[in-house]
Amino acid sequence: MSRGREQVHHSGGSVTADFGGSYVALGDSFTEGLDDPAADNAGYRGWADRLAEILATSNPELRYANLAIRGKLLHQVIEHQVPAAVALRPSLVSLAAGGNDILRPGNDPDELAERFEGAVAELRAHGIQVMIGTGFDTRRAPVMRHVRGKVGAYNSHLWAIAERHGCRVVDLWSMRVLQDPRAWSTDRLHLSPEGHRRVALRAAEALGIDVDDDWRRSWPPQSPRSWRVQRAEDLRWAREHLAPWIGRRLRGRSSGDGRGPKRPELQRL
Template sequence: MSNDQSERPRRPETPRHHWDSYVALGDSFTEGLDDPYADGSYRGWADRLAENLSVGNPRLHYANLAVRGKLLDQIVEHQVPAAIALRPSLVSLAAGGNDILRPGGDPDLLAERFDAAVTELRAAGADVLIGTGFDTRRKPVMRHVRGRVGTYNAHLRAIADRHDCRVADLWSMPVLRDPRAWGEDRLHLSPEGHRAVALRAGEALGLETDDDWRRPWPPLPVRSWRTQRSEDLRWVREHLGPWIGRRLRGHSSGDGRGPKRPHPAPLSSTR
């Protein structure tokens, strides 16, 4: 047994799979774009994680306060206090990606604000699951900020160590480097991408399922250069152009929107 009195005592850990309430915080990634339910609303990895957590624990209450387009400061200012007021036993926080994509997005400054948010959540008694950024090496537009994402991820891991948090490491998921893991806009995950992230997050929480996020994709069909070029031009016209336009005008896709699941409730009663 160590006699090092300087070692920080670890918090008593909630028994795995027995959190009684889960609140998800973040932006479009956690809101669930582009993983639609049959009614057109969005499911996403956090809903899928809640579904997996509720297996064998039907009393789990779940809320999702994430709103598309939100920056880290907006999440910290509005979603974190709202989550603390709900007194959840588990909170997931994936935030800062929209800031990194903006010119001048500073991962060091973002990490300071992220750390302050985690400090508040942990002080309120919640276990915290932190989601890292994706490896953007093969992503149009986003590959240019790969270095910033990597720096931010290093900070997030340090924050997790400092506050005894769990980490869903999305950077290390090779299945997300396949184009089929992404929706038509190439900025948001497809249903299969969200499925894989939910499984990765569950693994970080010690959850065992019959599925595996490492399941490889089948071979991609061969497509001609002309087909790929046509798809790229359509993407620029229908997705990249409007995305850049909104940012130049200072608009956000989340303007005027509220969270999709603002109140904790059993999953069976929220759909």
């Protein structure tokens, strides 16, 4: 199997790393791909699948696994997904986790970052290249706006972890293009298909891969909507998405309960 060597960039400068042979994605709903439906409407696609497709254009032999499961907390990703990834012995792992923890009261970003670094150290100890995803800037997110400070603190730790362990970083916080509502699905918690596409382009850039499009491209003009239309959308969102989300939290349930990973083994695309 051919394994391409690419010039990639991380917080400490540029390095040459072999990441072309196999890629494993770890995390929660963001990496599982909600809300970017797959072409056959069987599950979700998402930014990680899209990134794997980009990697496969230069290496058709690429093997890819996605172990992410919606609703998972950081300790669950570390306890279940990280060992599974190590067993698969991939060239590259992407790790984006901790957002669900930050949404819950009482979780300290400092403690979360300490656990996150332990997972990164474990992966790096096995010679795996690691790409870290930061948290989004949640200034305009209706549910997550109140945790923006905690996300910022967590992101600062993630950058420091990347520096210490030689990881690449997909800096989602700096993606101002994601401040547009069209980057998000109707639940306002998960990216739209176009949002996922732009994150995949950003991730490819973090790996030093040339692509034919720019994730920074401005959104096309949009006709203004009346206050009445916006109010109706807000009420429908609260009824169909916010209330069920709060209900699951109160019952101690997760949308990922009983689910397994969508792509548990390394396979060619």
